[in-house]
Amino acid sequence: xxxxxxxxxxxxxxxxxxxxxxxxxxxxxxxxxxxxxxxxxxxxxxxxxxxxxxxxxxxxxxxxxxxxxxxxxxxxxxxxxxxxxxxxxxxxxxxxxxxxxxxxxxxxxxxxxxxxxxxxxxxxxxxxxxxxxxxxxxxxxxxxxxxxxxxxxxxxxxxxxxxxxxxxxxxxxxxxxxxxxxxxxxxxxxxxxxxxxxxxxxxxxxxxxxxxxxxxxxxxxxxxxxxxxxxxxxxxxxxxxxxxxxxxxxxxxxxxxxxxxxxxxxxxxxxxxxxxxxxxxxxxxxxxxxxxxxxxxxxxxxxxxxxxxxxxxxxxxxxxxxxxxxxxxxxxxxxxxxxxxxxxxxxxxxxxxxxxxxxxxxxxxxxxxxxxxxxxxxxxxxxxxxxxxxxxxxxxxxxxxxxxxxxxxxxxxxxxxxxxxxxx
Numbered sequence: 001x002x003x004x005x006x007x008x009x010x011x012x013x014x015x016x017x018x019x020x021x022x023x024x025x026x027x028x029x030x031x032x033x034x035x036x037x038x039x040x041x042x043x044x045x046x047x048x049x050x051x052x053x054x055x056x057x058x059x060x061x062x063x064x065x066x067x068x069x070x071x072x073x074x075x076x077x078x079x080x081x082x083x084x085x086x087x088x089x090x091x092x093x094x095x096x097x098x099x100x101x102x103x104x105x106x107x108x109x110x111x112x113x114x115x116x117x118x119x120x121x122x123x124x125x126x127x128x129x130x131x132x133x134x135x136x137x138x139x140x141x142x143x144x145x146x147x148x149x150x151x152x153x154x155x156x157x158x159x160x161x162x163x164x165x166x167x168x169x170x171x172x173x174x175x176x177x178x179x180x181x182x183x184x185x186x187x188x189x190x191x192x193x194x195x196x197x198x199x200x201x202x203x204x205x206x207x208x209x210x211x212x213x214x215x216x217x218x219x220x221x222x223x224x225x226x227x228x229x230x231x232x233x234x235x236x237x238x239x240x241x242x243x244x245x246x247x248x249x250x251x252x253x254x255x256x257x258x259x260x261x262x263x264x265x266x267x268x269x270x271x272x273x274x275x276x277x278x279x280x281x282x283x284x285x286x287x288x289x290x291x292x293x294x295x296x297x298x299x300x301x302x303x304x305x306x307x308x309x310x311x312x313x314x315x316x317x318x319x320x321x322x323x324x325x326x327x328x329x330x331x332x333x334x335x336x337x338x339x340x341x342x343x344x345x346x347x348x349x350x351x352x353x354x355x356x357x358x359x360x361x362x363x364x365x366x367x368x369x370x371x372x373x374x375x376x377x378x379x380x381x382x383x384x385x386x387x388x389x390x391x392x393x394x395x396x397x398x399x400x401x402x403x404x405x406x407x408x409x410x411x412x413x414x415x416x417x418x419x420x421x422x423x424x
Contacts, residue, residue: 003072004192008047010261011194012038013075013180013209014252015201016052016059019220021066022248028067030250032354035069037253037266039358039372040288047194049183051075051176053162053205056088057123067354067377078160078168078205079179080128086357094182098128101156102171110149116142117167130169139167162204162226177208184212196261200252203227207234210241217241218255220248267292283368283391284358286401290315291374294424295353300344312336315402317392322406325385326419332403339423352377366393368401373411376422383422384414 014020022030038048050071052059059076062068074083080098082091107130111117116138120131134142139161146169150157156172180199187193198216199209204226210217211234219227221244228243235241242258244251257264267289293312296302313336320332330338358372367390374387385408394400406424416422 004045004047007187007192008194009045009196010042010256011047011049011197012252013049013051013197013199013215015176015203015206015209016050016054016062016068017202018222018224018248019200019202019206020050020249020252021062021068022222025248028352030246030248030253032067032352033266033268034249034253035067035354035356036268036288036292037264038069039355040267040282040285041263043358044282044284044360047072049073049075049180051079051179051206051209053078053166053168055124055126055129056081056083064382067352067375069354069356070373073183075176075179077124077126077129078170078174079176079208080126080170080174082179082183093186094179095127097182098171098174100171100173102128103155104128104130106150106153106155107157107169110146110153111169113149114142114145120166128171128174132167132169133165134161134167136164142167160205163224164226166205168205175208176205177211180209180212180215196259198252198255198259198261200255201227202248204230207231210235210238215240216255216259216261218251218258219243220251221245222247281400283360283370283389283393283401286315286391287358287370287372287389288355290403291353291355291424294339295351297339298342298344298346299351300347304343309336309340312339317402317404320402320404320406322424323408324419325408325410325415325422332406335423342423346378350377350379366395367391368393374408374424376416378416378421380417382414383416384411385409385422386411 048069048071054076056076070086074088082094083089116134117132120133124131143159143161146159158170158172158175160168200218201209202220202223207227207230217240219231242255244254246254253264256262293302302308313333316332316336321329322332322335323329354375356373356375358370360368360370362368370389372387373384375382375384388407389403390405391401391403394402
């Protein structure tokens with residue numbers, strides 16, 4: 001909550017499965033496009049919020065499976081848990097709100113009387129959420145019966161059916177929408193309400209997000225029938241909500257441009273990435289471009305040319321030093337020379353590179369520090385180094401930066417097995 005000095009330029013609140021994450025895209029193309037856009041142009045002054053029906057356990061499992069960024073805020077278990085940062089510190093104020101008029105034991109007693117309900121896994125049963133599977137043909141009768149039973153018991157609950165099979169029972173004051181409303185109120189009371197908020201979803205448990213006043217909304221192109229039906233019945237005339245023409249994260253990028261919320265051209269959208277320039281280029285953008293070029297070279301997706309190698313050398317200071325995670329030092333130009341023969345060594349293999357938690361600070365009139373987690377996904381698994389780069393801006397050449405020093409250390413538990421394979 002306190003990472004930014006002022007209001008967030010943009011706060012994106014996105015569902016994960018089939019919204020931010022496309023499970024039908026084994027290359028994670030649109031997700032990696034979003035990652036590059038966010039880390040190069042938005043991380044420094046905006047907020048990323050993941051809002052998922054998954055429990056914390058299944059959320060962490062997804063993060064181990066997909067190249068996802070670290071959000072500033074995580075809303076899990078269908079809006080019943082709010083946590084902050086990578087360590088996922090819980091919001092105790094939200095816990096206190098949900099405790100009102102909630103009795104989990106009564107929920108268990110009444111649901112036990114309906115044989116159509118099948119418990120989801122133990123990880124999905126949370127303090128303020130009881131979750132079941134129910135076949136689509138039985139759903140409406142079950143929901144109607146449960147509503148009557150809870151009303152007779154004087155229990156204030158919310159029943160959410162989504163995905164054609166998942167049924168969640170929550171406190172009346174819970175849900176993705178209420179969790180977002182709580183956060184927006186908290187930001188406003190702190191004097192830092194986001195300038196713009198974009199909510200993103202694909203299924204029934206996302207509908208509440210689109211009901212929050214004054215937010216922009218995008219239903220990704222692959223949105224489920226239940227969300228499209230809700231939109232037709234409740235928000236058809238709301239010009240701030242669109243049904244994107246693109247799937248998942250690509251639909252989110254589309255919405256940023258549609259609503260004019262900021263730039264929506266990802267560094268990964270450029271075929272000749274090293275020559276692409278922004279009107280207001282920044283060190284984060286340059287570092288993200290550098291590593292995309294590195295990935296493309298090794299995947300043989302960049303043209304194999306001495307000119308590209310020379311371009312990489314040009315943006316590295318002649319006396320610059322790189323410290324490998326193993327502790328070995330080389331000149332940056334030596335690293336580029338070592339990198340050259342690796343052209344296409346990952347072609348046809350699993351190999352992706354992305355940066356997470358990119359933070360930039362100006363430490364002198366022309367000097368910048370950029371810190372980030374650099375990840376590589378290979379056939380051997382996921383590897384990560386905590387990386388710091390010192391850059392200088394070039395006088396008389398706006399938007400141009402040169403790399404002076406690159407220092408990497410392994411993130412505990414994520415060292416590469418073959419350390420010679422890790423070049424930058």
